[in-house]
Amino acid sequence: MTATLIKGTEIREQILEEITAEVAEIKEKHGVVPGLVTILIGENPASMSYVTLKIKTAHRVGFKEVQDTQPVDISEEDLLALIDKYNNDDTINGILVQLPIPDHIDEKKVLNAIDPDKDVDGFHPVNVGRLMIGGSELKFPPCTPAGIQEMIVRAGVETNGAEVVVVGRSNIVGKPIANMLLQKGKGANSTVTIVHTGTKNMDEHCKRADILIVAAGVPGLVKPDWIKPGACVIDVGVNRVGEKPSKKDPNKMVAVLQGDVDFDKAKEIAGSITPVPGGVGPMTITMLMRNTLRSLKFKLGIQ
Numbered sequence: 001m002t003a004t005l006i007k008g009t010e011i012r013e014q015i016l017e018e019i020t021a022e023v024a025e026i027k028e029k030h031g032v033v034p035g036l037v038t039i040l041i042g043e044n045p046a047s048m049s050y051v052t053l054k055i056k057t058a059h060r061v062g063f064k065e066v067q068d069t070q071p072v073d074i075s076e077e078d079l080l081a082l083i084d085k086y087n088n089d090d091t092i093n094g095i096l097v098q099l100p101i102p103d104h105i106d107e108k109k110v111l112n113a114i115d116p117d118k119d120v121d122g123f124h125p126v127n128v129g130r131l132m133i134g135g136s137e138l139k140f141p142p143c144t145p146a147g148i149q150e151m152i153v154r155a156g157v158e159t160n161g162a163e164v165v166v167v168g169r170s171n172i173v174g175k176p177i178a179n180m181l182l183q184k185g186k187g188a189n190s191t192v193t194i195v196h197t198g199t200k201n202m203d204e205h206c207k208r209a210d211i212l213i214v215a216a217g218v219p220g221l222v223k224p225d226w227i228k229p230g231a232c233v234i235d236v237g238v239n240r241v242g243e244k245p246s247k248k249d250p251n252k253m254v255a256v257l258q259g260d261v262d263f264d265k266a267k268e269i270a271g272s273i274t275p276v277p278g279g280v281g282p283m284t285i286t287m288l289m290r291n292t293l294r295s296l297k298f299k300l301g302i303q
Contacts, residue, residue: 003233003267003268003270003272003273005273005274006273007275007279008147008151008280008281008282008283009278011151011154012282016061016286016289020060020062022293023061024062026300027062030300032296033062033063033064033296034292034295034296035065035089036054036064036065036093036094036288037065037068037086037092037094038054038055038068038098039079039096039097039098040068041071041079041098041102042071042102044100047100050098054096054285057285058289068082070082073102076109080113083095083113087118092118093292093295093299094118094292094295095115095118096121096288097111116139117295117299118295120140120292121288121291122139122140122141122143131179131180132179134179134183135184140295141291142173143284143291144173144236145173145177146180146283147280147284147287148213148234148280148283149181149188150287151234151279152187152234155272157232158210159189160190162190162191163209163210164191164213165194165195165213166195166213167195167202167213168194168216168236175194177213178194193205193209206222206228207225207226209228209231210228210231211231211232211234212228212231212232212233212234213234213236214235215260218237218239218260219237219258219260220260220261221260222260223262224262224269229269231270231271232270233270233274234279234280235260235274235280236259236260236280237276238257238277238281239257239260257276257277258276259274259275261273
């Protein structure tokens with residue numbers, strides 16, 4: 001039996017519709033909408049493309065959206081002053097500094113300058129601490145892990161008491177998703193193991209997983225015989241492994257993307273699995289929008 005596909009593109013649409021309806025309701029009752037500012041430094045093509053998608057999504061759900069593009073030679077002092085300005089702007093609920101930033105600026109200093117109550121990426125040490133404590137302390141779960149958890153829940157996969165194995169220990173995906181699934185409550189309460197480059201017999205750990213989350217950044221790392229029959233497999237990896245002619249324009253080359261899991265073989269073993277592309281990827285910006293809405297709701301006391 002072929003695994004059920006957990007499609008991020010479809011779940012994204014559901015959540016964006018929910019956010020749009022909630023924003024409209026808040027606007028009618030309170031006369032305000034969520035405000036999101038994205039600070040982009042320089043003209044990195046990948047960053048510009050990503051920011052454009054954020055802007056489009058923010059407009060779609062009814063946010064006030066501010067795109068603040070700064071020259072690549074902006075000083076650290078000026079950037080910190082800009083962040084402080086938005087920290088004190090009551091119409092802005094979420095502040096996002098698009099990474100990467102130029103080498104002459106201390107990235108840690110910049111991210112730490114953002115008001116934790118407007119840190120909708122969830123990267124500020126205060127929000128990392130809130131995540132660790134969990135429960136009512138949690139304000140802004142990091143966007144990609146939040147998207148993963150949402151996909152698992154909406155796919156109807158049981159997390160209560162489940163054996164979860166996370167492949168990868170990054171601060172952006174591996175560590176936070178492990179913490180989130182470890183917490184008490186809906187969509188969590190799991191037994192979690194993290195495996196990484198220092199793990200012996202990684203395959204043996206993976207074989208135990210009811211839910212296998214792979215975020216290693218290594219194409220095809222997880223082999224079919226590492227997967228427990230019927231398991232839920234979440235493949236976070238998006239690896240560029242080559243190019244091919246575009247279907248729309250044969251004269252144009254497009255990237256060939258591969259996940260961290262051997263998808264074609266894994267889908268014959270797993271119970272459910274995310275595709276690459278179209279799996280976890282579409283969820284990240286979606287959860288950024290939800291965090292920005294959460295920020296406004298916290299401010300209004302309606303959370």
